[in-house]
Amino acid sequence: MAIVLPAGLRGRLVALVLLAVVPAFGLIVYNAVEQRTAVALNARNDTLALAQLVAAEQGRIIASTHQQLRSLTQLPIVRRPAWHELCAQTLAQVLKQHAQYINVGVIDPSGDVRCSAVPSNQRVNLGDRPYIRRTFETRDFASSYQIGRITGKPTLSIAYPIIDDTGQVEGAVFIALNLVVLFDDLIRTVSLPEGTTLTILNSEGAILARHPDAPAWVGKSLPETELVRTIVAQREGTAELAGLDGVEKFYAFLPLRVVPDINAYISVGIPREIMFAPVNSALARSLAWLAVIATLAGAAAWFGARTLVLRPVSALMTAVTRLGRGDLSARTGLAHDSGELGQLAYRFDEMADALEGSQTLLYLTEAERRIGAARFENIVNAAADAIISIDAGQRVVLFNPSAEQIFGYRANEVLGQPLDLLLPVRFCEAHRRHVQGFGHAPETGRHMGEREELTGRRKDGAEFPVEATISKVAADGQSVYTAILRDITARKRAEQAIREKDRLLTTVGTMAKVGGWEFDARTRKGIWTEEVARIHDMDPKDETTVEIGLRFFQGESRKKIEAAIKGAMENARPYDLELEMTTAKGNHKWVRTIGQPVKEGDAVVKIWGSFQDITERKHAENQIRQLNMDLEERVRQRTAELEVANKELESFSYSVSHDLRAPLRGIDGFSQALMEDYADKLGDQGKGYLQRVRAASQRMAELIDDMLKLARVTRAPMQHEPVDLSTLAHSIVAELQRTQPHRSADVAIEPGLNASGDPRLLRVLLDNLLVNAWKFTGKQLHPKIEFGAHHNNGTLVYFVRDNGAGFDMKYAHKLFGAFQRLHTIAEFPGTGIGLATVQRIVHRHGGRAWAEGTEGHGATFFFTLSPEPAQTPA
Amino acid sequence: MHRRSILLVEDNPDDEALALRALKQNNIINEVIVAHDGVEALDYLFRRGAHAGRDASKQPAVILLDLKLPKIDGLEVLKLLRADEHLKLLPVVILTSSKEEQDLINGYRLGANSYIRKPVDFTKFVEAVRQLGVYWLVLNEPPPGNGTQQGKIGN
Structure with a gap:
């Protein structure tokens, strides 16, 4: 497979630099492997030394325990079975003094525990324990790693026989050592590497003691594990394998020689990971440094390449390109030093100098001509007005950008075409003749159409007003006419708007009978709008002055207007007056005139204002005033009438109240009198009729009362x-x-x-x-x-x-x-x-x-x- | 025993007859002097004209005064009465047809002691007269200095 190299100079430089780092990488890795080998060797030695240390410590403890046992067997209270209570108390004392002991006891030759420091509620027989049997048989020390029958804890139990004067074995004393405490003491005196495990197990693979996590392991029997098999097979040595907890460790193991026979082994394990940690971290550090160095070197190559290599190369390339395009002034701009690049630049610049020298002469001859043409072209192109030239045949030969914009044609659509293209059809013929006439005239430039507005035609057919100047130039015996045209659509539109506003103002003025005026403070001459003149019944063309204006006012109005004008002239006081006037034709009118002085510096230079015919309004006001007066009078009359009516109603009510009831009382009263006084002559029917007469009169009285009530409701004053x-x-x-x-x-x-x-x-x-x-x-x-x-x-x-x-x-x-x-x-x-x-x-x-x-x-x-x-x- | 009189001021003869009948029906047998207009009533009270020389000590126990009267109306009579030093304490009961507010107000303002509207129903009128008699002739203590004798109802 081919190695793909970067195409650029830069990339190649960086790749080179990185390649240089590869051997360093290899060296670092090799070194790390070497170190690991050394560590492994050391680890094996260390673990073995640790195992030996543990075994020796156990041996020392066992020896001191032997000493204790020997002295206990000499005590009478231990020897005499009858003193067993005292014995238990004494043994309890011993136990208290030795933290490592878990129990101390005395047994009979039958194996029954006679007395023990840890009391037991039931009879305990230890006769079946191998180390007890052995001590009876050998009449010497015997020991065993096991789980205590009384204490239930892992122990190293040691027994020694009691022999009487006749040489008979009459019992044994045993001490059970607490393996957990033993380990704890050991760990306090020896510093163990992190993660180190200590295990004591017997040849059946049962774990008797373990550090750490004793409770989790002690009592378990694991004969089938690789570690146990290895220990039982080799008895003493080292191994590198997964421990009981599954962690890869370096192991060292050896048998614990406590009594003539061996029944336990010590195993010390140190995790590989812990051992290799320093080596691994050194390797990581070295590799990190290497990465930093490689990055820096790469970066240096990248940026260095630009200054040292790329810039000169690109300057060379630029110069070559410019020269290729015909720019003879192109030079590399590089120092002409002795390096390869310097030499290359030197050669190139030399060549460019030579080329430029030969071209300069050629250029100078062309330059003048070009400048003249360029200037003309610039003017034509930059002009805001359309510039159009036609030849004698009235075909377009020049059509500048403004012309394009105004007429909407591109130059190439118009050039060579007859001028008619740009004119409304109905003007074409007249224009043609006009140009011909101009051709014969002696002058060379004038306004076309003598301020007459011409009309142009855009590409879309829209017509528009133009203002034009035309000139004539003879070249090569041919006449060329050049017209400078300006689109005056906007101007025309503005003029139209002003005219319309003016008309609106005049119309409104006529409708409202209002106009404006002003007069000069010094000359006292004035102008007024048509409407103001009309109000005066004067010709709008007549000149006016302050004095003429004043003539139309008489009496009180004259005094007011004179005072107001004086105030305006002298104190710049504005005024707003309603005055009566007599017009030139003798008509009486009411006018409102508002005057506003205009100052220049401190002096009033003119007064202007409005003038309005308010005769109709005045008449209307007078009418309203008259109507109001009439109305008030009428209201007064009506009120008086109403009051009279009310009075009448009141006296009517009063009279009804008094007089209408009296006859009813008569009718009722005399009917009753009839009934009482002539009862015998009337008979029942007669009395019945009289009863009806009375009822009717009473009802009528009620009706009268209600009627009065109703009248009262209408009449009573309201609150x-x-x-x-x-x-x-x-x-x-x-x-x-x-x-x-x-x-x-x-x-x-x-x-x-x-x-x-x-x-x-x-x-x-x-x-x-x-x-x-x-x-x-x-x-x-x-x-x-x-x-x-x-x-x-x-x-x-x-x-x-x-x-x-x-x-x-x-x-x-x-x-x-x-x-x-x-x-x-x-x-x-x-x-x-x-x-x-x-x-x-x-x-x-x-x-x-x-x-x-x-x-x-x-x-x-x-x-x-x-x-x-x-x-x-x- | 001298019974105190009643002065009835009433222009309507029907009303007069009915009033007298009602008094009679209620066994009020006190003397009833009838005046038919304001002038007559004032003549009696001020002992003028036809009544000049009347015994001054025999003033009526109560005056039953109609309002709408010929010549001088009831309110005018009342006004003159109240203006007089000797007569101003005499009990006056306005007995009339109307209960127009203005009549009530003016009547009381001028010093009427009571205001009774004559009911159209004669039965009710008789009852009203009975209560009037009981009250003014029996229950009511007249002002001092106007006669000595208490009125009495009985036959």
């Missing part, structure tokens, strides 16, 4: 004050209840209903409505009366609703008429004045009253107490 309608309604209902205690009704009155009005009239109003409701529910089983209000289109509408006799809507319009009744007196008593009274009161408050009902199903009476915005009956 306006806040009235609590809810409270009022409550008091009326309470009064009804009081006067008719046998009746009851379910009355609901909305709280907080207020109104502004006449308290007395409003009481009469509510009284009538509630009395009606009370009256017309008289025949209901469960009478209901409700007084409330709701908003309708911004107006508060009050209502009194009942579930009484109701009425037919057909007669709704009759309800509010005076003395109108929809029920007979026999059904419901009354004169029919109540609702008429209600309506009058409501009307006097500016409101409206109406009713809704169904015959037999109750009625609702609505009323408002203020005018409604829009009259939409609910």
